[in-house]
């Protein structure tokens with residue numbers, strides 16, 4: 001009888017341990033980024049300069065976080081909270097002055113020109129989280145330029161939609 005009770009106790013402890021490790025594994029899986037944190041994801045270049053900055057997810061996450069309300073336009077996306085680094089702040093930490101314009105380019109060879117003024121007017125971010133989740137390449141990640149859609153001029157959103165560059169890989173400053 002005594003032995004039976006201790007077996008029950010051992011099984012309960014084992015079951016608890018297995019459940020606990022499953023729980024930890026699941027939460028780690030959710031929090032894990034889709035790419036290694038030390039992999040260069042974004043290159044920043046400036047016209048007439050040899051200097052280029054290679055930024056990893058760890059670099060972006062080391063900057064102060066900014067969260068905006070937005071979506072990827074025209075793809076059936078719903079408004080979400082996008083978190084990332086302010087583009088203006090990012091350039092500032094790399095000692096890059098505000099450019100007249102920047103060309104943002106993507107993995108699929110899409111590119112769009114952003115007026116430098118946008119950075120002070122709207123403070124768009126290089127987002128790496130959507131509602132707290134990292135984005136895989138299939139989900140148009142891992143990096144997306146995101147504007148705060150609640151701040152866009154009514155009826156004139158289209159240019160900002162075009163500037164919502166997903167799968168962002170490069171920023172060229174001029």
Ligand SMILES: Nc1nc2c(c(=O)[nH]1)N[C@H]1C(S)=C(S)[C@@H](COP(=O)(O)O)O[C@H]1N2
Pocket residue numbers: 072073074075106107108110161162163164165166167168
């Ligand atoms: N990388 C990338 N970003 C992009 C685009 C694109 O084709 N590739 N299209 C832009 C445009 S015009 C719009 S409306 C939205 C949605 O683009 P999509 O319909 O081509 O997916 O993302 C913008 N950002």
Ligand SMILES: [Mo]
Pocket residue numbers: 074161162
């Ligand atoms: Mo578009």
